[in-house]
Amino acid sequence: MNVSFLSGIPFPVWFAIGCVVVLLLNHYVKQAAARAKGAVPAPRDVRKAGKEKDWNKLNEHHTPKVHGKREDMATDPRARLLAPSMVYALCNGDPVNELALSAPEATKTMMEHDWGITDREGLIRQLYSLLRAGQREGFASLRERCQKKSWAESEIARLSKTADSSMEDWESRWRIRRFLDNDRGIQTLDFAAWDFLRAANLTRAGAGLGWLSEDEAWDTFALINRALQHSYSSWDEAWEAYRTTRWLWAAEGDVQTAANDLHDRNRGEFLLGASGLWTAIPWDAPYPTTRFLLLDALADMGALRLLQPSAWRYASAWEQYLDAHARTRAPMSIGGKPIVQ
Incomplete structure (x- = not known):
């Protein structure tokens, strides 16, 4: 009877069933491949939030993209050398374990638009700036000023006076409030990973665009890895410092903050999850x-900048280490001592 029933099913129906089975199998095979590369299903709270x-x-x-x-x-x-650049390689579609770019022209546009870098000299100067002080210097300075609550509150009031204050004023108010509230533990955060991981992204870009030789690029990656190990004790610690500083930097309001948090939570799974x-x-x-x-190239350009003696005592162990080699x-x-700038 079952055989008779099955034989009575028209061919178009069988064909449709076969197509559905193939599509389902293809879907599950793709899911399995994605999980092997670090993808995880949406967590329960993400599903509950409709995301x-x-x-x-x-x-x-x-x-x-893994070779x-x-x-x-x-x-x-x-x-291991490329590991710090993987944070941005994931977003850019670059091969994570090869020194290559997936879209050189798009990268060149990004370098000019986001960084104002159009040549080798600009790249080398920017890399040195990130490794030497970067944005962490400004964030640390603001945090120190916020230790005096009266200053922080008066600054918020000053920045809030005009109804149509600039985006820059809004961002400053937002950051000061975060420091006052010690939001996400930023009172004790080491901001350096934000600068170091961006330096890794620029190093890959510079090599891909021909502004750094391959030898210079690998050596700069070694320098960046050294910087990370001076400042952190694990990938987890470095990632937490990076993503929290990125949150502080973005200062784009609640809706965009939620989107950024979801983005970095997902990116973190591909870096540090079970298959990260x-x-x-x-x-x-x-x-x-x-x-x-990198320091040799800067010396040839006359672009080395040394710490003032008064700044040495406040510099991090990494900054002192880099300065000593500079x-x-x-x-x-004339007196035989390095010129301090």
């Missing part, structure tokens, strides 16, 4: 020692 579609789009956006096997990165020195890229690369994995080729390359004054 599952947004999460799934972010899974597609952040799916990494070879993910597990091979654990013993690949170049993958950084999970595959030990924090203490060996990599070549830097030769400070001094060996700095021009000497």
Whole structure:
């Protein structure tokens, strides 16, 4: 009877059933492949908030391009060197474990529009700025001023006086309030990862655009990895510092903050989840020692800037370390001491 029933089903119906089965199988195969690359289903709270579609789009956006096997990165020195650049490689669609760009022209436009960098000299100066002080210097200075509550409250009042105050004033008020409230623990946060991971992104871009030689790029990656290890004890700690500082930097209001938080939560899964890229690369994995080729290039340009003696005592261990190596390359004054700028 069952055979008779099945034989009575028209071919178009069988064809439609077959197409549905193939589509379902293809869907599950794609899901399995995505999970192997770090994608995870939308967490319960994300689904409850009605953001599952947004999460799934972010899974597609952040799916990494890996050359070879993910597990091979654990013993690949170049993958370890590139690890800090993976944060942006995920968003840019760049291969995470190769020094390459997926869209050089788009990268060139980004460098000019977002950074004002159009050539080798501009890139090298910006890399040095990020490694030496970056935006963390300004954030730390504002945090220090906010220790005096009376100053912070009067500054908020001053910035709020005009009804149509500038975006810059709005951002300043927002950040001061965050410091006063110690929102997300920023009173004790080390902001340096924000600068170091962006420097890694610029290093990849500079190499891809021909502004850095490959040798210079790998050596600068070694310098950036050294900077991270001076400041943090794990990938988790570095990521938390980066994403919290990015939140402080963005200052774009509640709606955009929620979108940014979802974006970085998803990106964090691809970095530090069970199948995450950084999970595959030990924090203490060996990599070549830097030769400070970036400092050599800066010395040739006459662009080294040394810490003033009064600033040395307040500088971080990393900043003192970088400054010490810069001094060996700095021009000497008549008295035989490096010129301090």
